[in-house]
Amino acid sequence: MPTATSDDDRDPDLVAVQESPAAAGGPTRPTGLDRERILRAAVDFIDEHGLAALTMRRLGASLGVEAMALYRYVPGREDLLDGIVERVTETLFDDEDGDELHIEQHTGWQDYLMRLAHGVRRIALAHPSVFPLVASRPPAAPWVRPPLRSLRVVESFLGTLSEAGFSDQAAVAAYRAYSSFLLGHLLLEVTQIGAQVSLLDQPEGDPEAQRTTDLSEYPSLLRTEPLLSLDKSAAEFEESLENLLDRLERVLHEAKNSDGEVGDLA
Template sequence: MEEQLDADAEVVAGPDLPSARVPLSEERIVEAALSFIDGHGLAGLTMRRLGQRLGVEAMSLYRYVPGREAMLDLVVQSMIDQLQEDAEVLRRPENGWQDFVQRLAHGVRRVALMHPRAFPLVASRPPEAPWLRPPLRNLDWVETFLAGLHQEGFDDVTCAGAYRAFTSFLLGHLLLEVANHGADVGPLDVLEDDGDPSRDGLERYPTVLRLREPLSQDHAAVEFEESLEELLERMALMLSETSSG
């Protein structure tokens, strides 16, 4: 029991523990939850530990959030809201739809890399509407994306196709990228490299083993740019087909 208490103290302790004199609020609880996940991962987050981090009893948290699941929904919303504060992200196209889409994509990536351990929640949290897709499923940002494309000449069909292509590209790439930054993404989770190839069972795969070093190099930023360019070309083709039709 004493060892467990010591372990809990280690998890919740930190130099930035909030003052007990600061009033408790939903915003403060969500900020503390996101900070906890950033530092320790999602698995260890409990209402009791979050209460300890905030200097209150766990029951006090339920006055502001109904429970852990609702709190995680608020954490997702908090991450998506950071796009509002990103000066590089536009709410409507100003220099063409490609610039608009690129800025939004990079904005979402910045959020993912700022909170890699929390970002997988964007894929697992219930959406605001069943037809929306992560990671761009917040109604405000879906509206921004679709309205921006409409402004640039996309019709309803091509807007929907572009939305599906854009979200698939973002989610697939960014989940893989945050996995390399320590995020737990289930089947996508990565194993620690112990530095001894002979213990990996790779001796039966000489080509894989020979290419282990270049295959393990991090080219995420370049790959993101290349994939984004391919996506933009695909969206341009959709638009040209609509115009010609």
């Protein structure tokens, strides 16, 4: 049972990631380095070998080139990581059909927030090993909250909510609650994916000693362990998201009714 959503239907945010033609195996690449090609190779590399394995030397090798060659297109490792994050998060916009994020495109702010959330989740699930980078790289401005990292997205978020009748305070509070929700849920979800695969490719040692930790001192854990091991990420994401939207809607309506008081959400 891999990463099933509810018990038997598919997770709409889990899209098959097709191998870029002849990208995986050989260290050769016809010719012509280029910042864009480097970033693409870096993302592929992290997807395949994990974040910790990414070094300038190895990334160079994966492009059939010495490490120092990369420095002609990338100022240094830190900037490379920033570029990776930027590249991955930018796929929010070419997702789906054109740009789903434009205000005129969607039907209401709830629809907008749901599209945005699933867009970010799709990115996280497509690149589980890259997502911790999206979560932890220092943001451009101190009030930019991962995983909503680009000013363009934050602007679109605040603009949409404003237009829908949210006060500035309420919109900002919504932005904060929304980003906390996304970060917490998705970071835990991709971590769990990573933990599972790193368990799978470590079947060494005698198969008996590989037994899970002794839970005999923890009766509740022992009893609920099968439940804890079930993956309900997709359903829980949906549930939490809808709950957040309900809460925002309550704030919005309260502000409209008693409109002397500012619906502040905090």
